[in-house]
Amino acid sequence: MKKVRWGILSTAKIGLEKVVPAMQAGEYCEISAIASRDRTQAEMAATRLNIPKFYGTYEELLADSDIDAIYIPLPNHLHIPWTIKALEAGKHVLCEKPIGLSSAEAQGLLERSKGFPHLKVMEAFMYRFHPQWLFVKKLIDDKRIGDVRTIQAFFSYFNDDPQNIRNKKDIGGGGLMDIGCYCISQSRFILSQEPVRVFGMLEYDEKMGVDRMASAIMDFGNTSSTFTCSTQLAPFQNFRVFGTKGLIDVEIPVNIPPHKATHVWLELNGKREEFVIEAQNQYTLQGEFFSKAILNNTSVPTPLEDAVNNMKVIEAIKESNLQGSWVMV
Ligand SMILES: NC(=O)c1ccc[n+]([C@@H]2O[C@H](COP(=O)([O-])OP(=O)(O)OC[C@H]3O[C@@H](n4cnc5c(N)ncnc54)[C@H](OP(=O)(O)O)[C@@H]3O)[C@@H](O)[C@H]2O)c1
Known part of the structure; x- marks a missing residue:
């Protein structure tokens, strides 16, 4: 082969x-x-x-x-x-x-x-290749929870090592760049939409000058998405999508373990149904998809336009924090 x-x-x-x-x-x-x-x-x-x-x-x-x-x-x-x-x-x-x-x-x-x-x-963005996210996207596209009205995402860990690249301001450090980018990307991915405006609130580490906690609201027009990410907080991650008929709860949105099943819960009419997503290595899947695109000369799964749009949202959230008001993306 x-x-x-x-x-x-x-x-x-x-x-x-x-x-x-x-x-x-x-x-x-x-x-x-x-x-x-x-x-x-x-x-x-x-x-x-x-x-x-x-x-x-x-x-x-x-x-x-x-x-x-x-x-x-x-x-x-x-x-x-x-x-x-x-x-x-x-x-x-x-x-x-x-x-x-x-x-x-x-x-x-x-x-x-x-x-x-x-x-x-x-x-x-390796998560896009994991069956968990393809499953969640299908639930949403099939309107299993009705119309999506809002999303809540959370991603945190604790790392205050000044030598770590994430804590160096001049080389692109900060939590929004490191992990907030996932909350933004995942909201954009499952909604297949771009936010029109954002409101952001950032807290900076005084010594290192990088954002150590960021909260934001993204306004997608008929849907909103809120998230908090932090590099100096107890480790946690979660992603929940709320619709007019039900909600989806994603147990581990980003660091999906390669050797352990992960869970997605669908809650409809007060009844919670658990879906077990079999263990898969998202980095293997990413490598395979990209390599196949090279070997077959087909389009890559995620085009660069998507990367540009994600950066626009990161920037707008930082700008909103400076202005203290909503910023158009
Ligand atoms: N997709 C994911 O799940 C995931 C997870 C973690 C990180 N990341 C991303 O991967 C990248 C690397 O993260 P990491 O935590 O693995 O980084 P890291 O361990 O700090 O490694 C970065 C490497 O870059 C090289 N380098 C070149 N110039 C450098 C400079 N001026 N300062 C520091 N290192 C320099 C060094 O390698 P040499 O000395 O060998 O040249 C260094 O080992 C980041 O962009 C991060 O956002 C992605």
Whole structure:
């Protein structure tokens, strides 16, 4: 079977611990090489994950003509610059979320990518490939809970390490960028709509200068979605959709465990029905979908336009916090 030959840009934790092993378990992905700014780190990662080649610079990996696609789990400020370099080197790109630092930067990537129509680029919102979310979307599209009137999402964890990339202001840190992006993306995904205006309230960490708690209302016209995300709070995640006839409760919206079933509850007329969603690795599914799009030359499941629209909402929420009023998206 033909496989896509992948190169990994950096020894990021998410790559080494989750995404690379998950892709190695897929049928269409071959992890061929890894690069680090530190050659020794690259070698250690290659040994640990049984990756045949390693490089001491990202440039060397991009110059390898036996690599078809690049996975980019770099800090947020480097996502778009390295995505563009990878495209220029003739590689397809799967880039971590959020796609970049601003919607203007994301729009710039979208325009630039049009110069490489034979290459695929996608923001790595892995949850979209998990059967749980396809199930939830179908319940909503089938109007099982009537008309959706509002959504409530929550995502938090505790991490106040100033060395962590999430707590560095100048490289795209902050909770809204790191996890608020999921609450926004998931609301937009299941509603198949864009919010028209938003209201946001952010609390910043005084020392690190990054937002550590953000709450927002997104107005989708006939539906609203509210969420809170925080990087300095007890860990929790949940996603609930309220309709005119019932509600849907998603147990684990983002960090869906790969080896354990997850649950979705549908509540109609006061009766709660439990749906058990079998365990699946969302990172394997993501790698497989993207690789198949490359091998069959079909569209990627999530186009870059979607990434631009998600960034627009993040920006509008930050702007609303500054203005203290609603901001049009
Ligand atoms: N989809 C998901 O489930 C998920 C989960 C977690 C994180 N993420 C995303 O993945 C990305 C990486 O997150 P992470 O927590 O895995 O990051 P991390 O462990 O801090 O790794 C980032 C890597 O980037 C490289 N790097 C290059 N320039 C750097 C700089 N100036 N500062 C710090 N590192 C630099 C380093 O690799 P080398 O030293 O090897 O070059 C570093 O190991 C982020 O965009 C994050 O939003 C996604």
